[in-house]
Amino acid sequence: MIRRAGITMVAAAVWVGLWASVFTMLFSSRAEAQELNLAKLADAPANRVYVRTGAEWAFVAGAGYARTVPVGQRRLVLLGELTAPWATLDTSDYQARVGALLPFLARRGWQVAGSLEPTVRGTKNDVGRMTGLGANAGLTAGYYAQRWFLAGELGFDYTLTTKITHSQLYRAAVYANARDGWYINPGGNYRLGGQAGASFGNYEVALRAGILRDMMGGQPMFPFYATLGVSTSW
Amino acid sequence: MKPMALMLATLALGAGCLDPGAPGNLVPRTVAEDPTLPQVELNGTRLHAEAFGNPAAPTIIALHGGPGGDYRSMLDLKALADDGYRVVFWDNRGAGLSERHDGSVYTFDLYLEDLRQVVDTMTAPGQPFVFIGHSWGAMYATWFINEYGDYGGRLKGAILSDPGAFTKTELDAFMKRYMASVDLTGEQFNDALWSGQFMSANDQARADYLLLTMALRGVPAEHKDPAHLPPLWRLGAVASAALLRLAEEHGFDWTTHLKSFDHKVLFLRSDLDTAHTLESQQQMAAHYADADIITIPGVGHEMIYEAPAAYLAHARDYFRAIDFPGVAP
Numbered sequence: 001m002i003r004r005a006g007i008t009m010v011a012a013a014v015w016v017g018l019w020a021s022v023f024t025m026l027f028s029s030r031a032e033a034q035e036l037n038l039a040k041l042a043d044a045p046a047n048r049v050y051v052r053t054g055a056e057w058a059f060v061a062g063a064g065y066a067r068t069v070p071v072g073q074r075r076l077v078l079l080g081e082l083t084a085p086w087a088t089l090d091t092s093d094y095q096a097r098v099g100a101l102l103p104f105l106a107r108r109g110w111q112v113a114g115s116l117e118p119t120v121r122g123t124k125n126d127v128g129r130m131t132g133l134g135a136n137a138g139l140t141a142g143y144y145a146q147r148w149f150l151a152g153e154l155g156f157d158y159t160l161t162t163k164i165t166h167s168q169l170y171r172a173a174v175y176a177n178a179r180d181g182w183y184i185n186p187g188g189n190y191r192l193g194g195q196a197g198a199s200f201g202n203y204e205v206a207l208r209a210g211i212l213r214d215m216m217g218g219q220p221m222f223p224f225y226a227t228l229g230v231s232t233s234w
Numbered sequence: 235m236k237p238m239a240l241m242l243a244t245l246a247l248g249a250g251c252l253d254p255g256a257p258g259n260l261v262p263r264t265v266a267e268d269p270t271l272p273q274v275e276l277n278g279t280r281l282h283a284e285a286f287g288n289p290a291a292p293t294i295i296a297l298h299g300g301p302g303g304d305y306r307s308m309l310d311l312k313a314l315a316d317d318g319y320r321v322v323f324w325d326n327r328g329a330g331l332s333e334r335h336d337g338s339v340y341t342f343d344l345y346l347e348d349l350r351q352v353v354d355t356m357t358a359p360g361q362p363f364v365f366i367g368h369s370w371g372a373m374y375a376t377w378f379i380n381e382y383g384d385y386g387g388r389l390k391g392a393i394l395s396d397p398g399a400f401t402k403t404e405l406d407a408f409m410k411r412y413m414a415s416v417d418l419t420g421e422q423f424n425d426a427l428w429s430g431q432f433m434s435a436n437d438q439a440r441a442d443y444l445l446l447t448m449a450l451r452g453v454p455a456e457h458k459d460p461a462h463l464p465p466l467w468r469l470g471a472v473a474s475a476a477l478l479r480l481a482e483e484h485g486f487d488w489t490t491h492l493k494s495f496d497h498k499v500l501f502l503r504s505d506l507d508t509a510h511t512l513e514s515q516q517q518m519a520a521h522y523a524d525a526d527i528i529t530i531p532g533v534g535h536e537m538i539y540e541a542p543a544a545y546l547a548h549a550r551d552y553f554r555a556i557d558f559p560g561v562a563p
Contacts, residue, residue: 184251187434214434
């Protein structure tokens, strides 16, 4: 129990620290989008807005703003994004992320980049109202040309804690004594997939697709994701 | 000052957090976690089970839906104890409040043996009994009948409400209708998918809880009164997935000996359910030598909970028709 509480505190501190540093970077520097052509980072304008839609834990649509930051000889990409399911209008379902992506290996068009995105999510369903705090870590590796790119991606989306307030429906129909509160280490999900994109002047189109697995290797209810994004920079 | 505030916030978060896998937090405890629950131990597992009525009376064994559901929404059948029957309720292995097991434990042979041992444990030698099986429970009853017939003359009949399939071919057709009843762009489905980001199925408590985000309103979700949903104890996500996996991998045909079961069987069908169609119930009833189908008007799949009076009336008529009387309490 003591060990669990210790892990909780360390994890919470890491999460809060991540948010603080990314916010600081976002509002003091320049950034750009996540699924993007890394070959154009050095030349493309620093500001970028993007929209994306598809199936990723529901039918979703999202919009984001990103800037590029020079860090020595490298380019650090910072972003902020808001995503929501579009199947039905429900303002209680959302996901807000800020993040950073850093290409750290490059050789003859081949590049590898890592990303980290602290995340806040909300939902209201039959069981109750939930707010989740977590972080999404990713690794992208592929070939990036001036007009196109093709890459594989591997990621882990970890939820540090989820606050649950159970609904009256759940208490009446299932479990009257369900406990409300912050649940620590509720889980996380892996993703494995690929992304491909094309660049046209200041516009980019990118497609991502892959599979999802939970921490035990099991399949979520819909174990795939596929999104299409369009961005423009200036 | 700021690092101190951050540390205090972190400590507060750590101290107040709950463990999602701890018994009793998100979902009710099972019989393995709460010894005060009514239970029976057999075939290497502990089942949540209880019985009502005269122990020496002709027995009705209730089989709940799912796989992975529980008997809570069938409890109106307790009224039959006042008619002089013994009424037995139990949650399947890994479902409801019964003990949980790893998914690798499940086999078809094990699951069928569970039911046979429930019959032997909850009835006395020679005691006559019938099944009332709902949805998956109606399939389970048919599986038993196909394997054991009238069980040495003791099984006098069965009421089967909205079974899904008796063969793999019928199951494939049923699953198409079932999936068609799910609105892929609807809030219930998308809320359930979205919830997978807030928690993952790291243990059985979390797996059962996550399944509820999809199934609390029922699938199919047609109800007589959507404001009054049928209650349930707890879903068994691992058991449900294991049974479906076994069906997919091994196939099944539980109709090969049904014609030799020479007792009348009653199919009770819900009127509003779009997946359990009249045609499908007629197809399944035709596997039996003697079966009647009655549609209960204006009710959804959870017909026992939604229309207990009508259901009990049909059950009593059926027991008279098959000469299965109760005894004086």
